[in-house]
Amino acid sequence: MNSQPHSKLALTALSALDGYKDWDFTKILFPRADNCSIRVFPESLQQSWRSNGEHLEYLDQIKSLIHGFTFQITDIIEDSKNNRVAMHGKSSGESIIGHYHNEYIFLMTMTPDHEKITEIKEFVDSAYVQDFFQRLRKASGKI
Secondary structure (H helix, E strand, O other): OOOOOOOHHHHHHHHHHHOOOOOOHHHHHOOEEEEEEEEEEOHHHOOOOEEHHHHHHHHHHHHOOOEEEEEEEEEEEEEOOOOEEEEEEEEEEEEOOEEEEEEEEEEEEEOOOOOOEEEEEEEEOHHHHHHHHHHHHHHHOOO
């Protein structure tokens, strides 16, 4: 990203990704409201809305399979009037089947004080995700 965001809205959105580096669930949950819901899109992936707890159960399966996971945010758009943030980014990591990389769009809705995230819509490269996780499932016997 070209410049550092300074607004509370942007900083809260970015903090939502901080815990993924070391799969720190406390950091992952910290910026989320207790009633936060998350869904992975597009709809062709047939993912349902998840609560914080359900999402952590899913991440708990992934953390042993992808190591050195990082996000690089390339663009961020803020809408402080509607308490929303859109971010474009890329991720990378390593797995038993090789390098993992994906592209994301995050749409986040915040509380009016911009302290907590109430909703996350996470769009991924669906063709890549389906291929990668099918191969990972075959190699690891997990997920």
